[in-house]
Amino acid sequence: MKKFVYIVTDRNRTSLHVGMSADLIKTLDFYKQMPNLFFDSGQQLTRLVYFEEFKTESQALNRFKVVSRFTRPQKERIVRSCNPDWIDLTIGLDFENIIYQKKLNTQVALPLSILS
Structure with missing residues:
Protein backbone atom coordinates (compact mmCIF):
# COMPACT_ATOMS: atom_id res chain seq x y z
CA MET A 1 0.00 0.00 0.00
CA LYS A 2 1.33 3.41 -0.96
CA LYS A 3 2.00 6.11 1.59
CA PHE A 4 2.56 9.80 0.94
CA VAL A 5 4.41 12.57 2.72
CA TYR A 6 3.04 15.94 1.70
CA ILE A 7 3.14 19.68 2.31
CA VAL A 8 -0.01 21.79 2.17
CA THR A 9 -0.35 25.53 2.46
CA ASP A 10 -2.97 28.26 2.43
CA ARG A 11 -3.61 30.62 -0.49
CA ASN A 12 -1.12 33.20 0.82
CA ARG A 13 1.58 30.62 1.66
CA THR A 14 1.51 31.84 5.26
CA SER A 15 1.47 28.38 6.79
CA LEU A 16 3.17 25.18 5.69
CA HIS A 17 1.95 21.90 7.13
CA VAL A 18 3.70 18.54 6.69
CA GLY A 19 1.60 15.39 6.82
CA MET A 20 1.52 11.70 5.98
CA SER A 21 -1.36 9.85 4.34
CA ALA A 22 -2.34 6.69 2.50
CA ASP A 23 -4.97 8.58 0.45
CA LEU A 24 -4.06 12.14 -0.49
CA ILE A 25 -7.41 12.95 -2.09
CA LYS A 26 -9.37 11.94 1.01
CA THR A 27 -6.94 13.82 3.24
CA LEU A 28 -7.22 16.99 1.18
CA ASP A 29 -11.02 16.70 1.15
CA PHE A 30 -10.87 16.50 4.94
CA TYR A 31 -8.81 19.71 5.10
CA LYS A 32 -11.39 21.45 2.90
CA GLN A 33 -14.29 20.24 5.05
CA MET A 34 -12.56 21.37 8.26
CA PRO A 35 -11.40 24.91 7.45
CA ASN A 36 -10.52 25.83 11.03
CA LEU A 37 -8.74 22.59 11.85
CA PHE A 38 -5.29 24.11 12.34
CA PHE A 39 -5.73 27.85 11.85
CA ASP A 40 -8.40 30.47 11.27
CA SER A 41 -10.45 30.35 8.07
CA GLY A 42 -8.13 32.84 6.32
CA GLN A 43 -5.36 30.27 6.56
CA GLN A 44 -7.31 27.27 5.30
CA LEU A 45 -4.84 24.59 4.22
CA THR A 46 -6.23 23.64 0.82
CA THR A 56 6.06 1.18 2.81
CA GLU A 57 4.74 2.94 5.86
CA SER A 58 8.14 2.81 7.58
CA GLN A 59 9.82 4.62 4.65
CA ALA A 60 7.12 7.27 4.71
CA LEU A 61 7.30 7.65 8.48
CA ASN A 62 11.07 8.12 8.38
CA ARG A 80 10.44 25.02 -5.09
CA SER A 81 12.72 22.17 -6.19
CA CYS A 82 9.80 20.42 -7.92
CA ASN A 83 7.02 23.02 -7.89
CA PRO A 84 8.65 26.44 -8.43
CA ASP A 85 5.32 28.22 -9.04
CA THR A 90 -4.59 18.57 -6.18
CA ILE A 91 -5.89 19.23 -9.68
CA GLY A 92 -3.50 16.66 -11.14
CA LEU A 93 -4.39 14.11 -8.47
CA ASP A 94 -8.11 14.59 -9.08
CA PHE A 95 -7.57 14.13 -12.82
CA GLU A 96 -5.49 10.99 -12.29
CA ASN A 97 -8.14 9.59 -9.94
CA ILE A 98 -10.96 10.36 -12.41
CA ILE A 99 -9.08 8.62 -15.23
CA TYR A 100 -8.37 5.60 -13.00
CA GLN A 101 -12.03 5.35 -11.94
CA LYS A 102 -13.19 5.58 -15.56
CA LYS A 103 -10.88 2.72 -16.52
CA LEU A 104 -12.38 0.58 -13.75
CA ASN A 105 -15.96 1.45 -14.71
CA THR A 106 -15.62 1.35 -18.49
CA GLN A 107 -16.86 -1.69 -20.29
CA VAL A 108 -15.72 -2.54 -23.78
CA ALA A 109 -18.33 -1.28 -26.22
CA LEU A 110 -18.56 -3.18 -29.49
CA PRO A 111 -19.50 -1.31 -32.63
CA LEU A 112 -23.06 -1.97 -33.77
CA SER A 113 -21.81 -3.36 -37.08
CA ILE A 114 -20.16 -6.27 -35.25
CA LEU A 115 -23.34 -7.08 -33.31
CA SER A 116 -25.62 -7.20 -36.38
Missing part, protein backbone atom coordinates in the same frame (compact mmCIF):
# COMPACT_ATOMS: atom_id res chain seq x y z
CA ARG A 47 -3.24 23.73 -1.52
CA LEU A 48 -1.13 20.64 -1.99
CA VAL A 49 2.24 21.99 -3.08
CA TYR A 50 4.52 18.98 -2.54
CA PHE A 51 4.30 15.23 -2.05
CA GLU A 52 6.45 12.13 -2.15
CA GLU A 53 5.22 8.57 -2.63
CA PHE A 54 6.60 5.59 -0.69
CA LYS A 55 6.04 1.85 -0.92
CA ARG A 63 10.76 10.77 5.67
CA PHE A 64 7.87 12.45 7.52
CA LYS A 65 10.02 12.74 10.65
CA VAL A 66 12.83 14.36 8.63
CA VAL A 67 10.64 16.81 6.69
CA SER A 68 8.64 17.74 9.80
CA ARG A 69 11.83 19.00 11.44
CA PHE A 70 12.76 21.18 8.47
CA THR A 71 12.82 24.92 9.04
CA ARG A 72 10.49 27.04 6.95
CA PRO A 73 13.26 27.97 4.46
CA GLN A 74 14.10 24.27 4.04
CA LYS A 75 10.42 23.43 3.39
CA GLU A 76 10.19 26.27 0.87
CA ARG A 77 13.33 24.97 -0.86
CA ILE A 78 11.93 21.44 -1.15
CA VAL A 79 8.66 22.77 -2.61
CA TRP A 86 3.63 26.68 -5.98
CA ILE A 87 0.82 25.31 -8.17
CA ASP A 88 -1.92 23.37 -6.36
CA LEU A 89 -1.13 19.75 -7.24
